[in-house]
Amino acid sequence: MSSEARFRYVLRLADTSLVLGQRLGEWVGHAPALEEDLALANIALDLIGQARLFLAYAGELEGRGRTEDALAFLRDAPEFYNVSLAEQPNEDFGHTIVRQFLIDAWQLELYEALSGSTDTRLAEIAAKAVKETRYHLRFSSGWLIRLGDGTAESHGRVEQALDALWRFTDELLTPDALDEQMAAAGIGPSLAMLRPRWEERVGAVLDEATLKRPAASQYPWHGKRGVHSEHLGHMLAEMQHLPRTFPGATW
Amino acid sequence: MNGTLAQPPRASAPDPREERVWQVLRSVMDPEIPVLSVIDLGIVRYVRGEAGGLRVGITPTYSGCPATEVIQRSIREALARAGLQETVLETVLSPPWSSEWLTEEGRRKLEAFGIAAPTARAASAVSCPRCGCQDVERVSEFGSTPCKAHYRCHECLEPFDVFKCI
Numbered sequence: 551m552s553s554e555a556r557f558r559y560v561l562r563l564a565d566t567s568l569v570l571g572q573r574l575g576e577w578v579g580h581a582p583a584l585e586e587d588l589a590l591a592n593i594a595l596d597l598i599g600q601a602r603l604f605l606a607y608a609g610e611l612e613g614r615g616r617t618e619d620a621l622a623f624l625r626d627a628p629e630f631y632n633v634s635l636a637e638q639p640n641e642d643f644g645h646t647i648v649r650q651f652l653i654d655a656w657q658l659e660l661y662e663a664l665s666g667s668t669d670t671r672l673a674e675i676a677a678k679a680v681k682e683t684r685y686h687l688r689f690s691s692g693w694l695i696r697l698g699d700g701t702a703e704s705h706g707r708v709e710q711a712l713d714a715l716w717r718f719t720d721e722l723l724t725p726d727a728l729d730e731q732m733a734a735a736g737i738g739p740s741l742a743m744l745r746p747r748w749e750e751r752v753g754a755v756l757d758e759a760t761l762k763r764p765a766a767s768q769y770p771w772h773g774k775r776g777v778h779s780e781h782l783g784h785m786l787a788e789m790q791h792l793p794r795t796f797p798g799a800t801w
Numbered sequence: 802m803n804g805t806l807a808q809p810p811r812a813s814a815p816d817p818r819e820e821r822v823w824q825v826l827r828s829v830m831d832p833e834i835p836v837l838s839v840i841d842l843g844i845v846r847y848v849r850g851e852a853g854g855l856r857v858g859i860t861p862t863y864s865g866c867p868a869t870e871v872i873q874r875s876i877r878e879a880l881a882r883a884g885l886q887e888t889v890l891e892t893v894l895s896p897p898w899s900s901e902w903l904t905e906e907g908r909r910k911l912e913a914f915g916i917a918a919p920t921a922r923a924a925s926a927v928s929c930p931r932c933g934c935q936d937v938e939r940v941s942e943f944g945s946t947p948c949k950a951h952y953r954c955h956e957c958l959e960p961f962d963v964f965k966c967i
Contacts, residue, residue: 595866678864
């Protein structure tokens, strides 16, 4: 297998965590309560920490001397390979919780599987991330149940968010050529095998939250191939502003 | 777990510099919980003196813990002050750090500092570090740092932190 393929696969893992972590960071100082502000910031830190481990490894695989910072701050949107769901805007707290829940449930399955990867570096990072993702999922599931099974207003908001975001979930679970290549090499999991476990996990929480599972649908854009919604560019503009304006700045 | 347990089996006698490194490490404190040394935290995986030099293995607690870099810098500075500046720090990810690696002494220091120690996985009772009462409530699984959860005691009514169990 080419190291280019592995590099790109590791970037997918890195970018989903990085982009989602940056999104959650936008909540700092704005969450509905101090406890939730802290929780979202804590989860953001975990995600960015995971992204750093993946990015450092990606830089080594590429072998062109790019550091984790260079990969995070000096790539443009088409060179990011995060799943499209991660870059969707925060909207309200319920919307953020739905996005977080759908990705947490997926990352938990993904990291559990990756812990057994033939790529020992990926297996090590994933084994560490699993522990963190477990309590991320407890947090997002707890809130989804509270909001879904809450008032008419909270139920309506998360129902709307679920309907809006569900179409992005197909990308998480549908393998493309690179996913299949990695699964064949024992590096990445088979997404087809992940799908039923994810659906079961998500379905159980949706039931408890009294939310209906939206009908299957597909979104035409594919973040993991570098094709993004306009939201990512705006997010990167903010995230990358400082290191691009002042190259080499340290603080 | 005592950090020394992580030492690999060796054929030759230990390098005398190793004990000095352990001594220095006992004085390097966590910037977020300043009563705990890096040894108390259980993040030092090994100290190895070899012909090539001294190597220290450090494991991060949480992937996103901002204290990790500060701790590494503190360790480097403390070793340099002790004349051990040639020591190489290595990051060890596997197996991932667990709160069970906190030493007994570390747990006692935490409690005395007002932070409830992580409970063993089997027994889940958290008690208030101030009054010892077990009638407590979890306010949030996330606290002021990645390693802490936020609780409240129903007896003395005080809020307190709990070192998370992972």
